Amino acid sequence: MRRICVAVLMLLTAWTAISANEGSLRGDANHDGHVDVFDMNILINHILNVAEMDDLSICDMNGDSILDVRDLNMLINVILGANMPDQKETLTANGVSFNMLPVGHGTFTLGDPDDDENPVHEVTLSHDFYMCETEVTQALWTAVMGSNPSYFKGDNLPVDKVSWEDCQAFIKKLNSITGKNFRLPTEAEWEYCARGGDKSQGSLYSGGNDLDQVAWYSANSGNKPHPVATKKPNELGLYDMCGNVWEWCQDWYGPYSSDSQTDPTGPESAFYRIRRGGSWCNSADDCRVSARDYNIPEFRISYLGLRLVYTT
Numbered sequence: 001m002r003r004i005c006v007a008v009l010m011l012l013t014a015w016t017a018i019s020a021n022e023g024s025l026r027g028d029a030n031h032d033g034h035v036d037v038f039d040m041n042i043l044i045n046h047i048l049n050v051a052e053m054d055d056l057s058i059c060d061m062n063g064d065s066i067l068d069v070r071d072l073n074m075l076i077n078v079i080l081g082a083n084m085p086d087q088k089e090t091l092t093a094n095g096v097s098f099n100m101l102p103v104g105h106g107t108f109t110l111g112d113p114d115d116d117e118n119p120v121h122e123v124t125l126s127h128d129f130y131m132c133e134t135e136v137t138q139a140l141w142t143a144v145m146g147s148n149p150s151y152f153k154g155d156n157l158p159v160d161k162v163s164w165e166d167c168q169a170f171i172k173k174l175n176s177i178t179g180k181n182f183r184l185p186t187e188a189e190w191e192y193c194a195r196g197g198d199k200s201q202g203s204l205y206s207g208g209n210d211l212d213q214v215a216w217y218s219a220n221s222g223n224k225p226h227p228v229a230t231k232k233p234n235e236l237g238l239y240d241m242c243g244n245v246w247e248w249c250q251d252w253y254g255p256y257s258s259d260s261q262t263d264p265t266g267p268e269s270a271f272y273r274i275r276r277g278g279s280w281c282n283s284a285d286d287c288r289v290s291a292r293d294y295n296i297p298e299f300r301i302s303y304l305g306l307r308l309v310y311t312t
Contacts, residue, residue, distance in 0.1 A: 027075050029059050040075055047072065065233070070199070088237070089130060093177045094143040100130040100310070101237050103189075106198040110191055111256055112290035119258040123188050126263055131185065131193050132308040134158075134228035134239050135247060136170075144173050151302035156227040158245045158305040164273045164297035167248050167306045174308075184250040185309040187274045187292075188264050194242065194277070194289040196235030204288055206241035206277075207234035211284050215243030221280035225303070242277055242287040245305035249274040253294035272296055279303035 027035040029042040043059045045051040046067055053059065059071055089100045105128050111120040135158035142148045142155075150160045162170070164184075171182050185193070194206040207214035214234070216226045221243070229239040241247075251266030251274045266274065272294035278287035281303050285291065295304070 027059055029053060029055070031055075031058075035075070040072070043067065043072055043075060065237075088133065091178055091180070093140060093174055096137075096140045096143040098137070098140055099133040100308070101133050102312075103129050103131055103193055103197050103236060106192065108192050108195060108200065110188060110290075112288070114290070115292075116255060117290045117292055119256055121256060121258050122260040123192070123264060124260070124262045125189060125192055127311055129189065129309055129311045131189070131236070131238060133233075133237060135245060135305050135307050137228055141170060144177065145170055149300070152225050154227065157225050158228055158240070160225065160245050160302045160305050161300045162248075162305060163300045164248050164295075166300070170306075171308070180310050182308045182310050184248055184306060186263075186265050187249045187251045187276065188261075189309060190247065190249050190276045190307075191289060193236060193238055194234070199235035201235060203234075205284075206238070206289050207232050211242070211287060215240065215278070215287050216280045217243040217278060217287050218281055218283055223281065225280045240277075242289070243282070244280055245277075245303050246275040246279045246282075246293065247277045247305060247307045249276055253292075275304060 027039055029039040032038075039059070042051075042053060046053045046056075046059075047069065053067070056067060059067060059075065088102065090097055091100060092098075105125050107122060107124040109120055110123045111117045113120060137155065138148050138150050138153065138157050138159045139155035141150075141159040141162070148159070149162055149166070150157065152160060167184060171184070174180075174182055196203070196206070201208075203209050205211050205214055211217060212220055213232045215231055225244050228244070231240065231243075233239045234241055252268070252270035253272040253274050254267035254270055273296070275293050275295060276291070278291060286293070
């Protein structure tokens with residue numbers, strides 16, 4: 001690792017310091033108004049435990065709260081003239097703030113050779129979009145709707161006992177407040193994000209292969225949901241994509257096709273709506289990134305909530 005970092009540093013010292021994009025200084029570890037090899041050297045020393053940085057967030061290029069070689073790679077791309085990474089957007093609805101994280105377009109393999117998760121097939125998402133960093137909390141739902149339908153109460157708990165139809169009413173009101181065009185994710189968007197998007201490490205669960213680190217599920221939840229963002233996030237910085245509460249998707253439920261698809265939205269009509277992610281009362285198998293389930297749109301229960309997206 002030391003040899004690689006030294007080689008990279010020697011390669012890039014010939015480059016002239018490049019000013020950071022206007023309005024952003026992410027990567028400017030020494031706060032001199034530029035993103036250059038001196039900032040890279042500071043990050044390398046931090047990763048190698050040679051010297052601690054005074055502001056860790058400034059070089060957290062991918063927003064996962066961990067400084068590692070992935071941040072170093074993104075910083076190098078900035079120094080070489082690539083675009084700065086998109087930033088999360090913080091929005092407020094009636095006094096309650098929430099974060100939306102950018103998700104770049106891409107192609108991935110959807111499904112698993114198991115049950116109705118097959119046939120495995122290639123899916124392309126041609127658009128960039130934003131997904132909510134967490135499941136919709138009870139604080140946000142109450143701020144928008146004026147009441148809290150949840151069985152388990154707590155401002156920072158995910159809202160539960162909401163039907164697919166309830167979610168549409170919530171989104172309509174939220175859109176009128178914020179001026180955005182929020183919606184539920186398609187099933188393909190949801191799985192792409194759960195897998196980590198274009199940063200995916202190919203994990204069984206969203207964020208890793210150790211479910212206890214990334215999710216509240218039947219083996220560790222104590223038979224109840226927990227405050228959002230208390231487990232490890234995935235590669236995109238998204239929390240609780242597995243476990244805590246199931247999340248409604250926009251699609252009607254239907255069998256997969258073996259054909260490659262672009263921006264699939266499911267059947268035109270059916271009887272059930274898709275839900276994804278597993279919950280606090282489900283087994284590890286239900287929390288896999290490919291696991292599917294469904295309910296009628298009117299269904300409400302204490303382990304079912306939602307997460308927001310909007311398209312750029």
